[in-house]
Amino acid sequence: MNAHLAGPQGAGTLRFAALLATYMQSANLPLPNAVLRLIQGSLSMTDDQAGWIFTSYLAASAITLPIAQWLAGRFGLKRVYQAALAFFVLGLLLATQATTPLEFVGARIIQGLASGVLAPLSMAISLETLPLEKRAKFGATWTAIVLFGIVSGPSIGGWIGEHYGWRPTFYLSLPLSAFIGLVMTLLLAEKKAEKRPTFDFFGFGSFTLGLISLQMLLDRGERLDWFASTEIWLEAIGCALGFYLFAVHVLTTKVHFLNKRLFNDRNFVLSTIIFFAVGFVLLSTMALTSPMLDEILGYPPDTTGSLTIPRGIGLVGAFLLMGRVPERFDRRLFVAAGVGVVIYANWLMLGYSPLMDWSPVAVAGAIQGIGIGILMPSLTNVAFSTLDPTLRPEGTGLFNLSRVYGSTLGVAIVQLYFFNNTQAMHLALASNLTPYRVGPMSLQALAGLNEMITGQAAFIAVVDQFKILMVAMLVVSPLVVFLRKPVPTN
Structure with a gap:
């Protein structure tokens, strides 16, 4: 690949474009989070359909993620990358033109399918532009960019949505895609596998x-x-x-496509299960918090989006600081600390109230971000320190896939229980209202009372979902005890 690069500067430009694509595809996942109310109102989308905005993107990316490397080896890295980028742009354009929920979800599926190819191939391109001695530590940089995209997407979408409407939030990625496409066309050399790959x-x-x-x-x-x-x-x-x-x-x-030898390594298996729970908690928390602020508490989209910033600062900051921790420290201690901090953050979320201001959300989000920022690099170190080096490429794919699967199922499950609990709480609250207690009321007054009860029921249901997320981390927390002490990686 490097033969057609214009020296070190060309390699740096190519790597920058690949990392920009990594950020763009991860930021587009939660981008609509802060403007859900605007999207629902514009497309006449019901509450249960709103959950498809995230699950469709995640599920689609989980389909193409495992076959991205095979596609590149079979048809050529450059050709596949350009095709994925073109499909991503197509999804962006279709999202801006959608007039029905089905059209919008279809656009998100196209985006997700392209995202599942762009992410691993962007990492592969970035690695090949680096000297061999720097590749081992590049994974932390790449993961930090992915996480920064996930936590910053809602704040970008919220600000644009508040001032210009929800459709322009997707236009932001078009000039980025054009730049990435131009760089890849000019600097990326075609590369295929010498032998026809099998899958x-x-x-x-x-x-x-x-x-x-x-x-x-x-x-x-x-x-x-x-x-x-x-x-x-x-x-x-x-x-x-x-x-x-x-x-x-x-x-x-x-x-x-899943090597059975991977499951012989205790650290890798247990770490992958915990990583699944991390994915379950991170995006599910965001999928609950933004609608709670936007739809139930009535915050404007820019404020709703801004309240994701403390989580992002805590997450990325802790993640980068963990990269400076000396190797002699046992990473299992940091895994335990990270799990404990995430559980504590979700426990704080159980204290949310309709009467609160924005500060409890910012504090709980920042603490959760710090916990995940500690947990993810420590868990990665533990997972791969005892794994056979020949299995690390396959292990990396499965490890990252577990987070995607956790996020996909997590968002679906919390959305499901949210609607069930909202209905149950509405029925429980309304059952205490009888003509003898409230007296005669006009239809308009009854409608207002019903709206108030629905808001109270929805808020209680949201808090109940935070409890599910806390329990998910509590369930996997005992696995930390069974982790073996990591050994220096090769």
């Missing part, structure tokens, strides 16, 4: 069938009254069949 499509397909069917079941179940619907039955059957075929495939074949 376990049966294992990948069966696993994807199970995952997507489960995702659809969770997203659509409430709307279709669960198993009273034929569609839900089909999705449940698809989920069971997909995971069954995948399990049989793993147990009966020697070669598949």
Whole structure:
């Protein structure tokens, strides 16, 4: 690849463009978070459909992420990267032109499919522009950029949405995409695998069938009254069949897209499970907090977006500081500390009140960001310190995929329980209102009373979901005890 670069300056420009693409695709995931109310109002989108804005992007990226390297080896790195960038731009344009919820979700799916290819290939391009001695530590930089994109996306979207409407939030990525495309066209040399690469499509397909069917079941179940619907039955059957075929495939074949040798390393397996929980908590918290501020408490989009900044500062700051911790310190202690801080942050969120100002949200968000910033690099160090170096490329893919899967299922689950709990709390609160207690009221007064009860019920339901996220971290916290002491990585 480096043969066609215009010296070190060309390599630096190529790496900058690849990192900019990494930031752009991660920032676009939560970008609509602070302007959900505007999107829902414009597209007549129901509350349960709003959750698809995130789950569609995540699920689509989880489909293409595992096959990105195979596509590059089979069809050429430059060609595949340019095609993914073009699809990402297409998704952006379709999102700005959407007039129905289905059109908007379809645009997000296209964005997600492209994102799943752009992320790993951007990292591969960045690595090849670096000297060999600097590649080992580059993973921390790349992860920090991904996290910065995730936590800064809502603040950017909120500010633009407040002043210019929600559609221009997607236009911001168009000039960035044009710059990235130009740099890749001029500086990136084509590269294919010398031998035609192989890929376990049966294992990948069966696993994807199970995952997507489960995702659809969770997203659509409430709307279709669960198993009273034929569609839900089909999705449940698809989920069971997909995971069954995948399990049989793993147990009966020697070669598949998840190497069985990965599961022989205790540290890697336990760290991957904890990393799944981190993904479950991080994006789910954001998917709950912004609608709570925007729709229930009535904050404007720019304020809602700005309240994600403390989480971002805490997360990225702690992440970068962890890179300066000497190797002699046992990283298991930092894993335990990170888990404890995240649990404490979610416990603080249980104290949210309709009467609070913005400060409790900023404080809890910053503490959660610090916890995750401590946890992620420490967990990565523990996971790969005992893993066979020959398995690290496959392990890296599975490790990062676990976070994506955790985020996908986490957002779907908290959205599902949010709507169920809102209905249950509305019924419980309204049951105490009788004509003998409130007296005769006009229709307008009754409508106002119902709106107030709905807001109270929704707020209680949001707080209940923070409890689920706290429990998720509590469940995986005992796994820290079973981690082996890390050894110096090669």
